[in-house]
Structure formats: structure tokens, C-alpha cells
Amino acid sequence: MNNIRTRLFLAFSGLIGLVLAMGVVLVLVSSRSQQLIFKGIYEYTQLMSLREVAFSIEQQWRSINYFILLRDPSERDKFAEQTRIIGQRLNDILKNTSSEGEKQRLTEFLNECRKYWSKCGYFFQGKAEVLEYTEKVLTPEYNQLRKNLNDILDSYSQNLHATETTIKEIGRKSFQFSVGIGLGALLFGGFLSIVIFRSISRPLYKLETGTKIIGEGKLDYHIDIKSPAEIARLAESFNQMVKNLRDLQLQVIQMDRMSSIGQLAGGVAHEINNPLTGVLGQAQLLLEKLPADSPYRKHIERIENAAQRARRIVRALLDFAREKNYVFRKSDINKMIEETLDFCHTEIESRHINLIKNFSPLPEVNLSAGHIQQVFVNIINNAIQAMPDGGDLIITTRINSEKQFAEISFRDTGIGIEANNINHVFDPFFTTKDIGQGTGLGLTVSYGIIQRHNGEILVRSDGPGKGAEFIVQLPLIGT
Amino acid sequence: MKVMIVEDDPDVRQLLEMVLEEMNLKQAIFNNAASALAQVEKILPDLIIMDIMMPQIDGFELCQRLKNNSRTKHIPILAITGYDSKENRKKMFLCGADDYLAKPFDLSSITGKIRALLGLR
Numbered sequence: 014m015n016n017i018r019t020r021l022f023l024a025f026s027g028l029i030g031l032v033l034a035m036g037v038v039l040v041l042v043s044s045r046s047q048q049l050i051f052k053g054i055y056e057y058t059q060l061m062s063l064r065e066v067a068f069s070i071e072q073q074w075r076s077i078n079y080f081i082l083l084r085d086p087s088e089r090d091k092f093a094e095q096t097r098i099i100g101q102r103l104n105d106i107l108k109n110t111s112s113e114g115e116k117q118r119l120t121e122f123l124n125e126c127r128k129y130w131s132k133c134g135y136f137f138q139g140k141a142e143v144l145e146y147t148e149k150v151l152t153p154e155y156n157q158l159r160k161n162l163n164d165i166l167d168s169y170s171q172n173l174h175a176t177e178t179t180i181k182e183i184g185r186k187s188f189q190f191s192v193g194i195g196l197g198a199l200l201f202g203g204f205l206s207i208v209i210f211r212s213i214s215r216p217l218y219k220l221e222t223g224t225k226i227i228g229e230g231k232l233d234y235h236i237d238i239k240s241p242a243e244i245a246r247l248a249e250s251f252n253q254m255v256k257n258l259r260d261l262q263l264q265v266i267q268m269d270r271m272s273s274i275g276q277l278a279g280g281v282a283h284e285i286n287n288p289l290t291g292v293l294g295q296a297q298l299l300l301e302k303l304p305a306d307s308p309y310r311k312h313i314e315r316i317e318n319a320a321q322r323a324r325r326i327v328r329a330l331l332d333f334a335r336e337k338n339y340v341f342r343k344s345d346i347n348k349m350i351e352e353t354l355d356f357c358h359t360e361i362e363s364r365h366i367n368l369i370k371n372f373s374p375l376p377e378v379n380l381s382a383g384h385i386q387q388v389f390v391n392i393i394n395n396a397i398q399a400m401p402d403g404g405d406l407i408i409t410t411r412i413n414s415e416k417q418f419a420e421i422s423f424r425d426t427g428i429g430i431e432a433n434n435i436n437h438v439f440d441p442f443f444t445t446k447d448i449g450q451g452t453g454l455g456l457t458v459s460y461g462i463i464q465r466h467n468g469e470i471l472v473r474s475d476g477p478g479k480g481a482e483f484i485v486q487l488p489l490i491g492t
Numbered sequence: 493m494k495v496m497i498v499e500d501d502p503d504v505r506q507l508l509e510m511v512l513e514e515m516n517l518k519q520a521i522f523n524n525a526a527s528a529l530a531q532v533e534k535i536l537p538d539l540i541i542m543d544i545m546m547p548q549i550d551g552f553e554l555c556q557r558l559k560n561n562s563r564t565k566h567i568p569i570l571a572i573t574g575y576d577s578k579e580n581r582k583k584m585f586l587c588g589a590d591d592y593l594a595k596p597f598d599l600s601s602i603t604g605k606i607r608a609l610l611g612l613r
Binding site (some may be wrong): 284292297327331 | 575578
């Protein structure tokens with residue numbers, strides 16, 4: 014039920030089911046009505062035939078009366094004609110009757126008629142005293158016959174009436190049922206439309222609002238849609254796209270910041286170098302002239318040292334500002350780390366740092382060795398400085414197969430990084446070291462170098478006193 | 493021996509003056525390339541120390557002009573700069589400079605280079 018396709022499918026299936034059910038019921042109802050109409054027609058036909066029989070019997074009775082009064086022999090022929098008609102009608106009715114009870118009743122009636130007719134034949138032959146015979150024999154017979162026929166007519170009439178009532182009832186019920194089902198389908202369809210419309214339109218509205226908010230520049234806005242699945246997937250893709258955009262924006266801001274600071278640093282360095290040349294040169298000139306035991310010597314030496322420190326800072330600034338030539342070559346990262354460690358060997362030993370190397374075999378990576386080495390030096394130096402009383406420096410190299418990265422992790426057990434500072438470690442001039450210990454450019458430079466390699470440099474720390482981990486990721490292809 | 497200095501920064505100019513004085517070398521000092529070019533043929537120094545980043549005519553152009561002039565092309569040139577880079581260094585040598593030094597420099601470096609370029613011990 015979580016996706017649009019299933020919801021629409023279920024809704025349409027429900028509606029189609031309802032319409033089909035309605036259709037089946039209507040077909041059944043109309044077939045029953047048709048049967049009843051045929052039955053009604055049949056009953057009506059039988060009733061009409063029986064009424065003809067009744068009429069003929071009345072005609073015969075009239076012929077008997079005329080015969081008594083007028084002695085007209087043609088009445089005998091009319092009587093015979095009516096006898097033939099009655100016989101024929103009753104045979105027709107019998108032929109069309111399927112009910113055994115009915116057949117028996119009609120046969121009995123026919124036999125009664127025959128008996129009556131034979132008595133009438135006796136009457137017409139003039140074998141009896143006409144008036145008396147009529148009064149005593151024929152009249153009761155005729156009345157009985159009429160009564161029996163009326164009973165039959167009544168029962169046929171009642172049947173026809175019952176059938177008519179049933180047909181009307183079915184018609185009424187079928188109309189009510191059709192209206193009911195129609196209204197039900199309308200309500201059900203309306204309800205389904207509202208439910209489906211809301212379940213689709215609400216998340217769409219949410220998505221539209223979200224995209225508007227994001228479009229206005231709020232890149233940290235998250236569109237939260239759980240259902241239906243299609244829109245949820247769309248929202249998730251959109252969120253992912255916005256996240257990528259945000260990361261890219263942060264990168265651009267960081268690079269832009271670095272670039273502006275680089276330009277500024279370059280200009281400032283040039284300006285400072287001139288007066289610094291004067292300070293350093295003059296101090297050195299003075300030192301050359303002063304006798305070895307002069308009490309001023311130590312002051313001048315301090316000036317020279319301060320100038321030398323300023324020179325190092327300016328050099329670092331210039332290194333940062335200047336983009337040295339990147340020369341990409343296939344290089345062995347494990348070997349490069351070993352070389353860097355050789356370089357820092359004395360520091361590591363003097364600080365009693367326990368070095369643990371977990372190197373995995375890595376393919377050669379296309380990189381600018383001088384620059385990457387500078388990154389390694391910066392990170393290792395930071396780790397050494399973070400462990401003034403010793404500790405563990407664990408260097409791990411591995412392939413992150415999923416992302417196709419060579420991953421180099423430098424983990425120390427040093428002073429760690431405060432949560433507030435962790436987002437600033439790559440910012441230019443950000444340093445927590447004592448004055449003179451760092452320029453705040455080492456990790457900024459490293460960040461820039463790794464960016465140039467299309468890689469990533471990440472930092473993790475569980476907080477002060479809990480060490481820190483720097484992870485460098487370099488793509489195995491595409492550099 | 494005479495050394496010509498072309499440097500727009502007073503601090504550096506002053507230091508160079510003092511260094512040359514310490515080395516007992518004569519000096520001709522200019523704070524811009526145009527006046528140095530106007531005088532160079534008259535002075536014909538044994539060494540020219542020049543800054544690279546100067547207003548109007550910079551060190552690259554000055555160096556090129558001196559090396560293109562038959563009367564001055566033999567004079568060794570020591571270029572100094574506050575904005576040290578591989579590119580600048582390469583460009584300066586292509587313009588004909590004989591040596592190159594980044595500011596701020598140690599006294600020993602500049603005196604060493606001056607001696608070498610003048611052929612002194």
C-alpha cells in the first residue's frame with residue numbers, strides 16, 4: 014500500500030469490482046423478471062381461454078333457454094358449436110399446462126362438462142319433459158359447472174395477480190438496488206479519490222514546499238517524506254543532491270577563502286620581506302662587529318633569532334600562497350610514509366612515541382609525491398606535538414574498495430581535539446599550539462593539496478585527552 | 493671595485509650600503525631602474541645588485557636591457573627578491589641574471605655571492 018501504483022491499482026480494482034457486482038446483480042434480476050413476465054403472459058393467456066370457456070358455457074345455457082321458449086332446432090346446432098369450442102379451448106389449456114395438479118383439475122372439469130353435455134344431448138333430443146328436466150337436472154349441473162369454472166378462474170386470476178405483484182416488487186427492488194449500488198459506487202469512488210488524492214498531493218505539496226525553501230538557499234533543509242514510496246525516493250534523491258550541493262558549496266567557500274588568504278599572504282609576505290631583510294642583515298652586521306664578550310651580544314642575538322622566526326613564518330605564508338608545480342606520477346604510498354617517518358625519526362624517538370604500522374599492500378597511486386609528503390609531514394608533526402609525554406601513533410593504510418580510494422589513517426593517543434575546534438582545524442591560521450609553535454597553515458595547505466588530488470582529508474576525535482585521527486583518502490584512478 | 497645597487501626599499505638599500513662598505517667596495521646607489529639605466533654606461537660598475545619587484549621598470553626588464561647593451565652586457569648581475577618562487581628564479585636567469593637571492597637573506601649568503609661574482613677571495 015506504500016506506493017502510488019499499488020494504491021491506484023487497488024482503487025481501480027475496487028471500483029471495477031463494484032461495477033461488475035452491480036452488473037451481475039442486474040443481469041440476474043432482469044433474467045428473473047423476464048421469467049416472471051413470460052409466466053404472467055402464459056397465465057394471462059390461460060385465463061383468457063378459460064374466460065372464453067365461461068362465455069361459451071353461458072352461450073350454451075342461453076341456447077337451452079331459447080330452445081325451451083322457441084323450440085328452435087338451430088339452438089341445438091349453436092349448442093354443438095359451443096361444445097366444440099369449449100372442448101378445443103380446454104384441450105389447448107391442458108396442452109399448455111405443465112402442473113400435474115392443474116391438469117388433473119382441468120381434466121376433471123372437462124369430464125364434468127362432458128357429463129353435462131350428455132345430459133343436454135338427452136334434453137335436445139326431447140326425450141324428457143323439457144322444463145322439468147331443465148329445472149331439476151340441468152340447472153343444478155349448470156350452476157355446479159359455473160361454480161367450478163369460477164373457482165378455476167379465481168385461482169388463475171390469483172396466480173396472475175401474484176405474478177404481477179412479484180414482477181412489480183422485483184422492478185421496485187431492482188430500481189432501489191441500482192440506485193443504492195450507484196450511490197455506493199459514487200461514495201466509494203469519491204472516498205477513494207479523496208484518499209488517493211490526499212495521499213499523493215500532500216507529499217507532493219511537501220516536496221514542492223521543500224524545493225522552494227531549498228531554492229531560497231536553505232541548503233540544510235531536509236525534506237521528510239515516508240510515503241508513497243515513489244515520492245519518498247524522489248525526496249531522498251533530492252536530499253542527497255542538496256547534500257552534495259552543500260558539500261560542494263562548503264568546498265568552494267573553503268577554497269575561495271584559502272585563495273583570498275593566499276593572495277593576501279603573498280602580498281604581505283613580499284612587503285614584510287624587505288624590512289625583515291634590514292632587521293636580519295643589520296643584526297648580523299652588528300653581531301660581526303661586536304666583540305665576543307660584549308654584554309649587548311645576547312640582545313642582538315635575540316633580535317636575529319626573532320627575525321629568523323619571522324622569516325620562517327613568512328616562508329610558510331609564501332609556501333601557502335604559492336601553488337608549487339604539481340607533478341603527478343605513480344607512487345608507492347607505503348614507501349612514502351616510511352620515508353616521511355625516517356625524516357621524523359628523531360622526534361618520534363625523543364618523545365617516546367610508540368609507532369605502530371598496519372600497512373596493507375596498495376597499488377601505485379598517481380600523485381604529486383612532494384605535495385603528499387608535505388601532507389604526511391604536517392599530520393605526523395601534529396601527532397608528535399599532540400603527544401608531549403609519549404603515546405601511540407598508529408598508521409594504517411588500506412583500500413576502501415567501495416569508493417576506490419587508498420586510505421591512510423594517522424591515529425594518535427594525544428591531547429585530542431575539542432568538539433568546538435574540530436570543524437576549524439583546516440581553517441587558515443587556526444592553531445591551538447603555543448605562539449611560535451605553529452602558523453595555523455599546515456593543515457590548510459594539506460587540505461588544498463588533497464583537494465588538488467580529488468581526494469579527501471577527514472578528522473575525528475572523541476574529545477580532549479582522547480586522541481585524534483586524520484584520514485587521507487586518495488582516489489586510485491582519475492588523479 | 494664598484495658595485496651598483498638598484499633597490500626601491502630603503503631598509504634593504506641601507507643594509508646593502510653597509511655590507512658593501514664593510515667589504516670596502518665602492519657603491520653607486522639608485523632607488524629606481526630608470527635612473528640606474530641612465531647612469532650605468534657612465535659608471536660601468538663591476539657588479540649590479542638589483543631588486544626584481546620595482547615600480548615602472550622591474551628587475552626583469554632592467555636585466556634584459558643591460559644584457560642587450562654591448563657596453564653593459566659583461567657586468568654580472570645579482571638579483572634579489574622578496575617574492576621568491578621557482579618561476580621568478582627561472583625567468584630572472586632567462587633574462588640574463590648571474591645569480592639570485594631571496595629576501596630576507598643571511599649576511600654570509602650575500603657577501604659570499606658578491607665575492608664570488610666579483611672574483612674576490
